[in-house]
Each structure stands twice: as structure tokens, then as C-alpha cells.
Amino acid sequence: MQQERDVRDELRATIDARRDLGPDYEAALVDSLADRLDATITARVEAELKRRGKEVKRKEDNPRSIVPIVLGSMAIGIPLTAIASQAGTVGLLVAWLSIVLINIAAAGALMRRP
Structure with missing residues (x-):
């Protein structure tokens, strides 16, 4: 009371x-x-x-959160797109393919973690 x-x-x-x-x-x-x-x-x-x-169990205690990785990727992706666009379509494909592969690897690592 x-x-x-x-x-x-x-x-x-x-x-x-x-x-x-x-x-x-x-x-x-x-x-x-x-x-x-x-x-x-x-x-x-x-x-x-x-x-x-x-x-x-608090949300911030969850070691499996991929949100920071995704948000970081988007934050890096914006200036990286501007830089890579100078190399044309190939530069853009290489830059974003790299970001996608990093996110997939990070997600896989988080899934395997106990």
C-alpha cells in the first residue's frame, strides 16, 4: 500500500x-x-x-540481440553507399554484399551461442 x-x-x-x-x-x-x-x-x-x-530476464540482458548489428550496418551503409557509388554498380554491389554477409555471419554466430 x-x-x-x-x-x-x-x-x-x-x-x-x-x-x-x-x-x-x-x-x-x-x-x-x-x-x-x-x-x-x-x-x-x-x-x-x-x-x-x-x-x-531483462531485454538488455539478452546476449542474442542483433539489433545493434543491424542498426550499425545501416549507419555504415549510408556513407559507404555514397563512396561506393563512385565505382558504379559494381562498387555498390560489393559494398552491400559485404554488409549482408557480415550480418548473416553475425546472426549465425548469435544463433549458435548458448
Whole structure:
């Protein structure tokens, strides 16, 4: 019940701050409150899972995430395309084929990892 009281106090404080600061700060106050609520909900879920004896696995703990590799490939691919386009179609094919092969190799390595 203490957590519910804390959430209510946070909401009241946010509303009071909005009154004091005005509408210019409304978006920042809403974002801040949403972050605090998200943290509170996450803590409650983790506590309940722990109480039930279940392992809590966070998304960022997942070693199999390929998202950084894919985003990195796209970030490198944009300037690489500009550079490779100077060599024509063959340059573009070599550059993007290399990126595709690197992504396939990385995905395969992540799949094989325990």
C-alpha cells in the first residue's frame, strides 16, 4: 500500500509543478512522471516474479540481440553507399554484399551461442 501512496504523491507533485511552472513545461513533466511510473511498474512486476520464484530476464540482458548489428550496418551503409557509388554498380554491389554477409555471419554466430 505504501507504493500506491508513493505513486499518488508523485502524481500530485507533478500536477502541482504543472500549476507552478505553466503549460510550457507540461511535456517534460509528463515524460518525467511516465518514467517514474514505468520504473514503479517494473519494480512491482519483478518483485512479484521473484516472489513466485521465476527468473527475471531483462531485454538488455539478452546476449542474442542483433539489433545493434543491424542498426550499425545501416549507419555504415549510408556513407559507404555514397563512396561506393563512385565505382558504379559494381562498387555498390560489393559494398552491400559485404554488409549482408557480415550480418548473416553475425546472426549465425548469435544463433549458435548458448
